Amino acid sequence: MTGFAGWEMPAQYQGIRAEHLAVRQRAGVFDVSHMGQIKTCGPQATELLQRLLSGDLRKLPKGGAQYGVICREDGGVLDDVITYRLAECEYLTVSNAANHERDLAWFSSHARGYNADVIDLIDRFAMLAVQGPEARAIVDELADGPLPIRMRVCERSVGSRPVTICGTGYTGEDGVELLLDPADAPAVWDALIAAGAVPAGLGARDTLRLEACFPLYGNELSEGRGPIEAGLGWCCAEATGFIGSDAVARTRKSDASASGPAEKSVPAQRLVAFVLDGPGIARPGNPISQGGTVTSGTLSPSLERGIGMAYVPAERATPGTPLTIDVRGTERGATVHRKPIYSKEA
Amino acid sequence: MADASYPDDLHYHAEHDWARVEGDQATLGITWYAQDSLGEIVFFDPPKQGATVTKDSPYTEVESVKAVSDVTAPLSGEIIEVNETLADSPEKINDDPYGEGWLVKISLSDPSEAESLMDAAAYEATLD
Numbered sequence: 001m002t003g004f005a006g007w008e009m010p011a012q013y014q015g016i017r018a019e020h021l022a023v024r025q026r027a028g029v030f031d032v033s034h035m036g037q038i039k040t041c042g043p044q045a046t047e048l049l050q051r052l053l054s055g056d057l058r059k060l061p062k063g064g065a066q067y068g069v070i071c072r073e074d075g076g077v078l079d080d081v082i083t084y085r086l087a088e089c090e091y092l093t094v095s096n097a098a099n100h101e102r103d104l105a106w107f108s109s110h111a112r113g114y115n116a117d118v119i120d121l122i123d124r125f126a127m128l129a130v131q132g133p134e135a136r137a138i139v140d141e142l143a144d145g146p147l148p149i150r151m152r153v154c155e156r157s158v159g160s161r162p163v164t165i166c167g168t169g170y171t172g173e174d175g176v177e178l179l180l181d182p183a184d185a186p187a188v189w190d191a192l193i194a195a196g197a198v199p200a201g202l203g204a205r206d207t208l209r210l211e212a213c214f215p216l217y218g219n220e221l222s223e224g225r226g227p228i229e230a231g232l233g234w235c236c237a238e239a240t241g242f243i244g245s246d247a248v249a250r251t252r253k254s255d256a257s258a259s260g261p262a263e264k265s266v267p268a269q270r271l272v273a274f275v276l277d278g279p280g281i282a283r284p285g286n287p288i289s290q291g292g293t294v295t296s297g298t299l300s301p302s303l304e305r306g307i308g309m310a311y312v313p314a315e316r317a318t319p320g321t322p323l324t325i326d327v328r329g330t331e332r333g334a335t336v337h338r339k340p341i342y343s344k345e346a
Numbered sequence: 347m348a349d350a351s352y353p354d355d356l357h358y359h360a361e362h363d364w365a366r367v368e369g370d371q372a373t374l375g376i377t378w379y380a381q382d383s384l385g386e387i388v389f390f391d392p393p394k395q396g397a398t399v400t401k402d403s404p405y406t407e408v409e410s411v412k413a414v415s416d417v418t419a420p421l422s423g424e425i426i427e428v429n430e431t432l433a434d435s436p437e438k439i440n441d442d443p444y445g446e447g448w449l450v451k452i453s454l455s456d457p458s459e460a461e462s463l464m465d466a467a468a469y470e471a472t473l474d
Contacts, residue, residue, distance in 0.1 A: 012385060015385060017411060281389050298412070299388045301411070328414070
């Protein structure tokens with residue numbers, strides 16, 4: 001067990017590599033109950049969330065899910081979240097455990113003046129992620145109706161317990177996430193294991209998300225970085241006027257006209273994926289000789305090579321660009337890789 | 347993975363290292379407890395032959411998927427041999443920490459240092 005943001009969480013059950021490969025090849029189940037949930041509801045819930053979230057909520061239908069970031073005025077990222085639209089004027093936002101209290105305070109302070117309620121539901125939900133090529137078949141067997149497709153959400157009974165099922169995940173595999181009453185979670189967990197899902201810990205969750213190049217708040221994302229340099233421009237709809245949209249728009253514009261005269265003294269950095277050319281494992285904080293820093297690094301159980309993500313000068317962000325990483329005094333060659341590092345087609 | 351064991355013929359350091367002393371030489375490795383705490387070891391970059399190791403100071407690293415850990419020298423001396431097979435099979439450190447998973451052999455600069463190390467029973471008592 002390992003401590004994180006006040007939670008005791010399983011880092012591994014049988015071993016990170018075995019759990020990782022089980023998710024890639026069959027199915028694993030993760031207890032991610034540390035994730036936070038914030039309900040936003042009321043006649044002006046959509047207007048409020050449109051200020052708080054970077055995505056275009058007009059494109060989020062009832063029963064849909066949308067990934068986005070929460071920005072400060074200066075564009076710094078406060079959190080990255082998934083928001084489910086449960087009803088016309090009812091949303092559920094899933095936050096990172098370490099940011100949940102701050103998110104909640106941010107939502108509540110901005111809710112003044114809106115006819116909308118912000119409700120903390122972190123204690124009301126356990127969360128299980130079932131991921132892998134066989135994940136849907138396993139949950140389907142226990143469910144009383146069809147599962148939601150990718151980026152959709154619906155209410156079902158799973159193992160005779162009421163569950164909000166979401167077609168989302170953090171592994172690069174197909175699968176679903178289940179939000180349910182904590183009192184029901186042990187029974188549903190046991191049913192999933194009995195149906196063939198392998199218990200997987202947060203160590204495997206990290207190697208899986210890194211192969212899939214999903215950013216992790218605290219590593220790739222922080223208040224000091226904006227979504228554009230993190231490669232999250234795709235989830236930012238500046239025209240909606242969300243908090244921070246002006247700053248995001250400026251960065252996007254300077255990014256697009258990078259060939260013009262440089263006005264900034266510090267060159268813009270970009271988040272890239274990399275694979276080490278030889279043996280070794282880069283770790284967060286390792287400096288890169290050509291500029292920049294490793295934000296995440298591990299051994300890829302799928303590739304059996306050191307992989308990671310790093311912020312590098314924008315001109316070095318093209319796949320194929322060589323990097324030299326200082327791994328605790330040893331210089332190790334790496335190459336910028338297209339994202340994701342691992343995909344089924346590769 | 348093997349069951350917990352702490353052979354009687356070894357000397358133990360509180361940082362979970364062992365030394366098998368033979369005359370003025372010693373073989374060094376990490377204990378069953380250390381490898382079990384680290385989990386699967388996936389990378390070992392052997393130190394250089396001829397390098398000096400100093401008792402109580404880190405002399406090399408072992409890496410699990412999640413983290414890198416320093417390995418502390420239980421005794422002082424000069425590295426005369428490294429276990430090259432671990433570069434391709436670091437899992438030997440998990441599978442056989444006192445046998446095929448040995449890390450280095452050193453020539454001892456001060457064999458009397460071994461007197462300050464623990465025997466198996468004393469080391470095991472520190473693990474509770």
